[in-house]
Amino acid sequence: MSRSTEILLALIGAALVLALAWAVPWLRFVMTIALAKGLAVLGILLLLRAGQVSFGHALYLAFAAYAVAFGASVVPETLVLLPLAALGAALLGLVVGLFVVRYREIFFGMLNLALSMVFYSVLEKFYAITHGTDGIRLPPTTFAGQTLSNEAQGWAMLVLALLLSLGFGALIRAYLASPMGQALAGIKTRETRLEFMGISGRRVLLAAYVLSALMAGCGGAVLAMTTRHVTPALAYWTASGELVFIAILGGAGSVFGPFLGAVAYELTRVYAAALVADAWQMILGLVLLLVILFAPGGLWGMGRALLARRRSA
Amino acid sequence: MGDWLSQNGLLLGLATLDGLSYAAAVFMVAVGLNLVFGVLRILNIAHGSLYAIGGYAAASLSLFLSSRGLPEWLSLPALVVAAALVGVLLGPVIERLLLRRVEGQEPVLQLLVTFALFMVLEDLQKLVWGVQPVVSDTPVRLLGNVEIPFGADTIPFTAYQLFVLPGIALLTLVGLAWFLRRTLAGRMIVAVTEDREAARAMGIDAAKVTLLTFTAGAALAALGGALASPVASLVPGVGAQTIVLSFAVVATAGLGRVEGAAVTALLIGLGRAFAVYFEPELEVVVPYIIMVLVLLIRPQGLFGTPETRRI
Amino acid sequence: MSVLLSARGLRIAFGGLKAADGIDLDVMEGEFLAIIGPNGAGKTTFINMATGYLRPQAGSITYDGQPILGLKPRRIVKAGIARSFQLPQLFTEHTVLENAALAIAARAGPWAPLAPLLQRRFRAEAEELLDRFGLLPLADRRADALNEGARKLADIAMAVALKPRLLLMDEPTSGVASAEKMAVVETLTRVLRDSRVTAVFVEHDMEVVARFADRVAVWGQGKIMALGPPQQILNDPAVLRDVIGVAPVGDGAGTGKEGAHAAT
Numbered sequence: 001m002s003r004s005t006e007i008l009l010a011l012i013g014a015a016l017v018l019a020l021a022w023a024v025p026w027l028r029f030v031m032t033i034a035l036a037k038g039l040a041v042l043g044i045l046l047l048l049r050a051g052q053v054s055f056g057h058a059l060y061l062a063f064a065a066y067a068v069a070f071g072a073s074v075v076p077e078t079l080v081l082l083p084l085a086a087l088g089a090a091l092l093g094l095v096v097g098l099f100v101v102r103y104r105e106i107f108f109g110m111l112n113l114a115l116s117m118v119f120y121s122v123l124e125k126f127y128a129i130t131h132g133t134d135g136i137r138l139p140p141t142t143f144a145g146q147t148l149s150n151e152a153q154g155w156a157m158l159v160l161a162l163l164l165s166l167g168f169g170a171l172i173r174a175y176l177a178s179p180m181g182q183a184l185a186g187i188k189t190r191e192t193r194l195e196f197m198g199i200s201g202r203r204v205l206l207a208a209y210v211l212s213a214l215m216a217g218c219g220g221a222v223l224a225m226t227t228r229h230v231t232p233a234l235a236y237w238t239a240s241g242e243l244v245f246i247a248i249l250g251g252a253g254s255v256f257g258p259f260l261g262a263v264a265y266e267l268t269r270v271y272a273a274a275l276v277a278d279a280w281q282m283i284l285g286l287v288l289l290l291v292i293l294f295a296p297g298g299l300w301g302m303g304r305a306l307l308a309r310r311r312s313a
Numbered sequence: 314m315g316d317w318l319s320q321n322g323l324l325l326g327l328a329t330l331d332g333l334s335y336a337a338a339v340f341m342v343a344v345g346l347n348l349v350f351g352v353l354r355i356l357n358i359a360h361g362s363l364y365a366i367g368g369y370a371a372a373s374l375s376l377f378l379s380s381r382g383l384p385e386w387l388s389l390p391a392l393v394v395a396a397a398l399v400g401v402l403l404g405p406v407i408e409r410l411l412l413r414r415v416e417g418q419e420p421v422l423q424l425l426v427t428f429a430l431f432m433v434l435e436d437l438q439k440l441v442w443g444v445q446p447v448v449s450d451t452p453v454r455l456l457g458n459v460e461i462p463f464g465a466d467t468i469p470f471t472a473y474q475l476f477v478l479p480g481i482a483l484l485t486l487v488g489l490a491w492f493l494r495r496t497l498a499g500r501m502i503v504a505v506t507e508d509r510e511a512a513r514a515m516g517i518d519a520a521k522v523t524l525l526t527f528t529a530g531a532a533l534a535a536l537g538g539a540l541a542s543p544v545a546s547l548v549p550g551v552g553a554q555t556i557v558l559s560f561a562v563v564a565t566a567g568l569g570r571v572e573g574a575a576v577t578a579l580l581i582g583l584g585r586a587f588a589v590y591f592e593p594e595l596e597v598v599v600p601y602i603i604m605v606l607v608l609l610i611r612p613q614g615l616f617g618t619p620e621t622r623r624i
Numbered sequence: 625m626s627v628l629l630s631a632r633g634l635r636i637a638f639g640g641l642k643a644a645d646g647i648d649l650d651v652m653e654g655e656f657l658a659i660i661g662p663n664g665a666g667k668t669t670f671i672n673m674a675t676g677y678l679r680p681q682a683g684s685i686t687y688d689g690q691p692i693l694g695l696k697p698r699r700i701v702k703a704g705i706a707r708s709f710q711l712p713q714l715f716t717e718h719t720v721l722e723n724a725a726l727a728i729a730a731r732a733g734p735w736a737p738l739a740p741l742l743q744r745r746f747r748a749e750a751e752e753l754l755d756r757f758g759l760l761p762l763a764d765r766r767a768d769a770l771n772e773g774a775r776k777l778a779d780i781a782m783a784v785a786l787k788p789r790l791l792l793m794d795e796p797t798s799g800v801a802s803a804e805k806m807a808v809v810e811t812l813t814r815v816l817r818d819s820r821v822t823a824v825f826v827e828h829d830m831e832v833v834a835r836f837a838d839r840v841a842v843w844g845q846g847k848i849m850a851l852g853p854p855q856q857i858l859n860d861p862a863v864l865r866d867v868i869g870v871a872p873v874g875d876g877a878g879t880g881k882e883g884a885h886a887a888t
Contacts (some may be wrong), residue, residue, distance in 0.1 A: 055422050103612060105420070106356055110564040111608060114601035117557060121597035121690035174738040179729040182741045186715045193713040196675065197700035197786060237557050241358070241428050248425045271802060278439055285432030292422050292429065293414055 001254075001304075009256065010169065016164050017263070021158055028154050032226045034259075034266040035161035039219035041258035042172055043212025044247040049176065050205055051188030052104065055240050056112030059096075059119050060089040060213040062235035066123065069136040069230045076141045078156070078225060085224075086217035093213020094206075101205040104191075111211030113237050123232035135231030138224060154226075161222045168215055169255045175211070176255075184208050193309060217245075245284075249291055251298025260299050321504040321591075326463045327470075327498040328590040329583065334474035334544070336542035336582025341537030342555055343528035343562035344489065344574040351506035351568060352526040353412060354420070356425040360534050362434035363403065367535025368542035368551070369442045375543075379451060388451040388543075389477070396539040400532025408527040413520070424528025431552070439549050446546040452477070453543045473546070478540055482575075485533070489571045502526055551557040565607045567614020577615060628653045628790055628822050629674065634683035634755060635846075636669060643669040644680060645846030656816070656823045658833045658854070661843035667826040670708060671792045674708045676700045677874075687790070706788035710795045710826075712779035720778055721763040723751035727785035728788035750785075756815050757781045760846035770849065771827070784815060791816065793825035797832050805829065809836050834858055 001009075004146050017035070036292035044226050047054050064085035100111045123130045130136065143156045175181045183204045185302070186194050191201040224230050233239065242265075251260020268287060272280035295302045346360045374395045375388040397437040411430060417425045456472035494500035504512040505522045513519050538555075545551075566577035581600045583616070595602075613619045627650045634647040643666030657801045672678040674685055676697040686692050691701055711770045715723050729735065732746070754760045757777050764772060767778065776799055783791055796812060797805050809832050817821050827833050833840060833854060840857040842850040850863045857863060867878055 048421060050421075053424060099609075103608065106350070107564060107608060107612065109356070109424075110560050111477055111605065113557060114561060114604050118598050119602050125594040125597070138546075171738070174740070177512075177740040177742075178738055179726065179733075179741045179746075180727050180737060182718065183730075185717065186726065187717045190713050190717070193715065193782070194714070194730075195697045195781070196701060196707060197727050198698045198733075199730050200698055236553075238553060241431075244421070244425060245428060248422065252421075279436045282436035283321045285429040287438075288425065288429035288432070289411070292418075292426050293411075293640045296418060 006173070006256075010166060013256070013259070014166060017162060017180045018158075021155075025274055028158055029226065030270055031263065032154070032161050033223060034262040035165045036226065036263035037220040037223040037243065037266070038165055038259040039168060039222070040216035040245050041160075041246045041250070041262055042168055042255065043215040044243050045252050045255070046172060046176075046184070046208045046212050047205075048247060048252045049181070050184045050208060051186065052129070053109045053244055054112040054212075055109045055237060055244065056114070057212065057216050057243050058237070059112070059116035059214035060093055060238035061220035061223065061239070061243075062116075062119065062230070063092055063125070064089040064217035065224035065230045066130070066136070068136050068221045068224040072138045072141055072225075078141045078143045078160070079147065081141065081225070082160075082218065085221040086214055089217025089220065089258055089261055090210055090214035091098055093210045097206045097213070098210035100208060101202045101242075103193075113240065115236050115267050116240055117237055120232050120235040120237075125236060130232070133232060135229055136282050138228040138230070140228070141225055157222060161226075163261055164218050164222070165215050168218070169259070172211075173255045180204065180207060226306040245288055249288060249298055251300030251302075252299055253304075254300050257298055257300040262301075267273035286301075322464060322469060323466055326461070326468050326584045326589075330461070330468065330470050330475065331589070332583035332586030333579075334478040336579045337478040338537050338541040339555075339558060339562060339582050340482050340483060340575050340578035341540065342534050343531030343559040344485070344571050344577050346534070346559045347563050347566065347568065347571070347574050348489075348502070349527055349530035350522055350563065352502060353423075355412060355423045355427060356560070356563075357530070358424065358556060359407070359430040359434055360427075360530070360553070360559065361552035362431050362438070363399065363534035363552075364538035364541075364555045365438055365547065365552035366403070366434065366536030367396045367399045368547050369438060369447060369538075370399050370535070370544045371539035372447050372547060373442070375449040377450050379547050385451055385455050388449070388455065392452065392542070393536065394538040396536035397532055399428030399440070399535035400432070400528055403535075404528030404531035405524060407531070408524050412527065413523075415465045417429075421495055431556070435549070435552060438552070442547070444549050446548050448546040450543045474544060478544075481536075481540060486571060486575050493571065498522075498525065558600055561604045565604045565614060567611070567617020570616060573614075626653045627651070629685065629687050629824075630666075631670075631674070631685045632683055634670070634673060634680045634685070635664070636673065636678065636680045642666075642846040644673070644683075647683070647843075647848060648847070649841060649848055649851075651822060651824055652839075653789075654820065654822055655838040656813075656825070656836055657838035657845050658825065658840045659826045660828070660830070660833060660840060660857075663828075665843045666846060667843050671794050671824070671826065673705055674792060675705060679734050701786060701788075703793065704789040707788040707792040708776075708780040708782040708783045708794060708796065710798060712772075712775040714770075714778055714782070716768035717766065719757060719764050719766055720754065720770070720774075721750055722746070723767055723778060723782055724753050724763075724785055727782040728753070731786045753781055753785055753798075756811075756818075756875055757784075758811055773804050773808060776800055777811070780812065784819065784821070787819070789822060791821045791823045793823060795826050795828065797827065797829055805832065806835070812836070825866075830858055856860060 017031050022192050025285045040057060044054065044057060067085040068081045072085065075081065096115055100108055103111055126131055140153065143153060148156060183194055183199055187205055188196050188202050246261040246265045247258060249265055250257035250259065268284060269280055272283040276283065290300060342360065342364050346357060349357050371392045374391045377385050378391055379385065407430065407599065411426050415426050453471050453473045456477070458469045459472045459475055460467040460469055493503055501517050501522050504517055505519050507520055562574060562577050562581055565581065566573040581603055584599045584603050585596060588599040607615055629651040631647055631649045634644045636644045645671065657874050659670065661667055671680060676695050676699070679693065684691060687705060692703065715726065718726070722741065725741050728746050728749050729741055743815060751760060751763065754763050759774060759777055761783065762774055767775065770778065776796065780793060780796060797808055800808050813836060839852065839853050840854050841848050842857060842863055850857055850860065
């Protein structure tokens with residue numbers, strides 16, 4: 001797909017999100033959450049390119065969310081909290097990454113899972129600081145120094161999430177096409193060769209890992225400021241599984257996949273929960289099964305195939 | 314040190330006993346997971362759900378038996394029967410309908426199939442058994458307590474946790490080791506684990522071996538849940554908790570022999586029990602800390618062999 | 625001619641098998657040195673040791689006068705030693721062009737983070753490289769869709785893209801259809817001579833050795849059993865019979881081919 005087509009698609013997508021949020025006010029919240037998760041999923045996609053599945057990326061999302069929650073009582077300013085929390089997540093990603101990029105496949109996946117579970121239980125057990133499973137409620141934050149109404153703040157967060165999504169989407173698209181991104185994909189097929197070309201596979205993976213932590217951090221910060229409530233559940237392993245779920249649902253073949261997947265996931269979740277309160281998880285599971293069995297390229301792959309068929313017809 | 318021991322000796326003893334019985338249940342789940350991963354190369358996330366369903370099924374069967382006024386001792390074989398039923402009914406269905414269809418696909422898709430299955434089974438449990446805790450402690454009451462002499466004191470401990478749980482785990486360990494080494498079917502499983510293509514070339518029906526292994530693994534998970542059901546009440550989320558713990562055991566042990574899973578389960582079970590008694594904040598964290606430390610020193614796991622690629 | 629690579633007293637054993645049991649070997653700048661010997665003798669092990677993939681239990685290797693043992697493969701690559709593989713190590717989900725471009729980018733690094741791999745300078749060089757190897761028509765194929773001969777050439781091309789001073793090739797013609805073998809050798813000779821690369825190659829096909837090598841080393845029982853120009857080695861009945869169990873080449877191409885099969 002050409003670059004201009006993709007830019008056009010991205011803008012149409014953004015317009016659709018805004019239109020939806022405007023037409024159905026309560027969807028504004030859902031869309032913001034979806035984009036926030038999409039940002040984290042973009043990081044999962046990056047690691048999937050290297051053939052690695054992290055079952056612990058909720059760690060970075062939750063870390064940034066709690067960073068915002070703690071920070072909001074000191075500096076309740078969105079445009080300060082967000083970058084600081086995201087950078088914090090990236091820094092944590094660097095420290096953890098130095099350790100985990102030495103491992104591959106199940107060891108990589110399980111170490112990520114283990115570390116996120118450690119963070120989860122820290123959040124859960126140290127009640128005095130984190131209020132345990134009750135979590136922390138966030139005070140309202142200002143936006144560029146302005147105290148906004150709830151409505152305006154909601155819009156501000158959506159637009160912010162949208163801008164971050166567009167920015168990171170473009171960044172990751174370029175990154176994947178660059179030697180760095182291509183070497184990353186080389187880890188999946190022939191890491192030994194990289195080493196014999198003078199490239200350290202670990203460093204290539206580390207760069208991607210830190211970037212993925214940064215994006216998950218942005219997602220977590222947006223999530224925290226939108227829901228205004230953080231709980232340890234954000235870091236539980238199922239939350240990490242959800243991110244991988246969305247990556248596959250949307251399709252790992254394009255940077256559109258994560259956002260498409262996240263929007264579809266959140267909408268399905270909201271409607272399934274409204275329809276059958278006790279079985280929304282089951283419905284999501286079934287949707288995922290259908291996608292894997294019948295459309296392994298995810299929603300994005302499905303869309304592309306449809307487009308190609310129409311064009312050839 | 315002496316002081317500490319005399320003050321905490323009892324706790325230490327109790328923690329050890331608890332740890333042993335806990336390790337027994339963890340071993341049952343982890344060894345099945347390890348077996349399945351060896352043959353299918355899929356880390357089955359739904360394995361924990363099979364544990365939970367095994368537990369619920371055992372509790373239901375036991376409650377059903379007592380509601381009919383049948384003899385209480387039947388609740389003991391009922392544990393095994395329930396687990397076997399779960400394994401035989403669900404195992405082949407999952408393997409045939411889902412896992413076989415993604416054979417040869419990207420590993421992440423295979424992994425996600427089991428995640429999807431996990432989500433489905435989690436809700437299914439809630440629909441069938443509700444969200445209230447389910448308890449059936451007939452086997453525990455039946456066997457009563459044992460007073461274990463400990464220095465000047467005695468530690469009261471349930472006979473069930475002291476004998477039945479570790480006993481069955483030990484039987485499983487010995488039986489499985491014998492099965493894998495001495496029987497034809499077992500050797501086929503080992504052959505497929507080591508090199509699927511080579512095993513196929515030797516005329517081994519890999520599809521059959523896969524089915525057999527998955528069913529056995531499912532039954533082992535269900536048995537773990539069934540055995541734990543009389544001592545721990547069943548609540549939603551127990552499957553999710555169990556599976557991450559088994560992941561920790563499998564990753565710590567590395568891919569390899571069943572003995573590896575046993576030793577690691579013991580290590581992690583005891584570690585967790587000590588945490589429960591001495592540093593309860595660390596309870597959930599201990600298995601992961603053990604895992605991270607082990608992998609720092611031995612990247613292939615305690616019992617795994619480092620993979621050298623031919624180039 | 626100066627010594628480019630020098631191995632002294634290399635020892636390594638796998639279980640009971642002594643793959644190297646006191647190997648002394650000098651590679652001279654500019655030469656093509658063939659290593660022949662029975663399967664499993666340790667020839668590939670030599671390449672693995674010289675490129676940092678395996679560490680010998682004893683001995684030393686110096687390159688251009690500097691000790692290189694203990695360096696990671698990628699440091700050794702940066703020092704100027706590249707290698708190709710018996711089983712081609714290509715990025716199977718990338719195209720041939722991308723494979724070549726990635727090798728070129730690896731040499732050229734550091735990378736501008738967001739400039740595409742197939743930017744003009746990398747693409748041009750990759751196309752030129754593939755053209756020299758006769759692979760340009762296959763440039764847009766995925767690497768896993770190539771036949772064995774093309775994969776082998778692509779594998780070597782990626783090593784050549786690194787512009788090494790010393791190239792170690794592990795059975796460059798194994799798996800290549802026998803009809804194409806000599807063409808592959810011609811291509812290789814031309815490319816390597818053009819770029820003034822010193823080459824060491826492990827080979828089973830005596831015809832290829834005769835055509836390609838300046839010197840031949842015979843590896844057997846962990847030692848260098850004989851070393852000399854191909855005319856001498858390939859016509860030494862004792863060496864051939866005792867070490868690799870093949871009939872001498874030189875009576876005609878037919879015997880050469882049979883010899884190659886006997887040794888494989």
